[in-house]
Amino acid sequence: MQNPFTLTFGKSPLEPVERPVQTNEIIDTFTAEPVNQQMFLITGVRGSGKTVMMTEISRKLRTRDEWVVIELNPSVDLLQGMLSKLNSNPVCAGIIKSAKIDLSFWGFGVSIEGAAPITDAETAIIAILEKMKKNGKKLLVTIDEVTNNEFMHVFAGSFQIFVRQDLPIFLLATGLYENIDELQNEKNLTFLYRAPKIQMKPLNQQAIIKKYMNIFQIEREQAAQMAELTKGYPFAFQVLGYLTWNNRGNYREVLEEYEQYLSEFVYDKIWSELSRKDRVVARGIAETDSGKIKDIREHLGMETNQFNPYRKRLIKKGILSGEMRGYVYFTLPLFEDYVLENA
Numbered sequence: 001m002q003n004p005f006t007l008t009f010g011k012s013p014l015e016p017v018e019r020p021v022q023t024n025e026i027i028d029t030f031t032a033e034p035v036n037q038q039m040f041l042i043t044g045v046r047g048s049g050k051t052v053m054m055t056e057i058s059r060k061l062r063t064r065d066e067w068v069v070i071e072l073n074p075s076v077d078l079l080q081g082m083l084s085k086l087n088s089n090p091v092c093a094g095i096i097k098s099a100k101i102d103l104s105f106w107g108f109g110v111s112i113e114g115a116a117p118i119t120d121a122e123t124a125i126i127a128i129l130e131k132m133k134k135n136g137k138k139l140l141v142t143i144d145e146v147t148n149n150e151f152m153h154v155f156a157g158s159f160q161i162f163v164r165q166d167l168p169i170f171l172l173a174t175g176l177y178e179n180i181d182e183l184q185n186e187k188n189l190t191f192l193y194r195a196p197k198i199q200m201k202p203l204n205q206q207a208i209i210k211k212y213m214n215i216f217q218i219e220r221e222q223a224a225q226m227a228e229l230t231k232g233y234p235f236a237f238q239v240l241g242y243l244t245w246n247n248r249g250n251y252r253e254v255l256e257e258y259e260q261y262l263s264e265f266v267y268d269k270i271w272s273e274l275s276r277k278d279r280v281v282a283r284g285i286a287e288t289d290s291g292k293i294k295d296i297r298e299h300l301g302m303e304t305n306q307f308n309p310y311r312k313r314l315i316k317k318g319i320l321s322g323e324m325r326g327y328v329y330f331t332l333p334l335f336e337d338y339v340l341e342n343a
Helices: 020-031 050-062 078-088 090-098 121-134 150-164 177-184 187-194 205-216 220-230 234-246 252-272 276-287 293-300 304-316 335-342
Strands: 039-043 067-072 138-143 169-175 197-199
Touching (some): 039 050, 050 067, 067 078, 078 121, 078 138, 090 121, 121 150, 169 177, 177 187, 205 220, 276 335, 293 304
Parallel strands (some): 067 138
């Protein structure tokens, strides 16, 4: 029997733990009448399930007749890529043809007698979206791992125009906190600040326990021990399950390998992207058993106004939780041990 778990980032596993609340929030908002929000940004650390959640939302909307879903690559010209995807989609291709929209300038479609070819991508997309609206169709554009580059700047500016013209286009994008933050801080893209952000939270512990119980046919106590080792971190849930499956259901024998996988696949990259001061603060947190902010500051010799910016940034990156007033703790399993070994 095939291993139901996966170690591939972004690939929907055979046995996912669903996020019904956050998933339905986005779907319900996009399908509401009247529409008051046409964009969501999904953010979180690597391995937190951003892409899987976006894929699940795309899958559900694709099953609805009125929705067309396309995925764009953020590393290439997004508007030209969007035109190409629209032209290759059977529904949109039919609309383009019946509306006699000439896209021959872009290397696809056919030139239409009596119609001038459209040479501006934004203009061409507006023409297609207007016809989609008349046909009762809606377009969802998904972009995985957005970065602050020129392609994204141009696309975001055009998207703002599409929304102002009341066109039926919706955007769902994922990205690391720092990449989305950089993009939002661009002076010409301030409208992105109004886009609601979905911060990926830990998976529900009870849902993880039930998954492990069903897959490995084990008692609740053992499944709870496995779930606790993951701290609700989606990639950890997959890694521990994957290794345990290959080890005939004995999770205790794979713990060393489990820690190594987390370090090499995720934590090394996360650590490399932290500033020197971020690492100092992370080490101070790891070295303070109580988790009290007061104790951590005293240990580091930092005043509140010195410590708070780093605490807030680590929380926004998804590395720390600050939900308990006056305390902080790492959200990632075994990350405390990693910090102590690498600081």
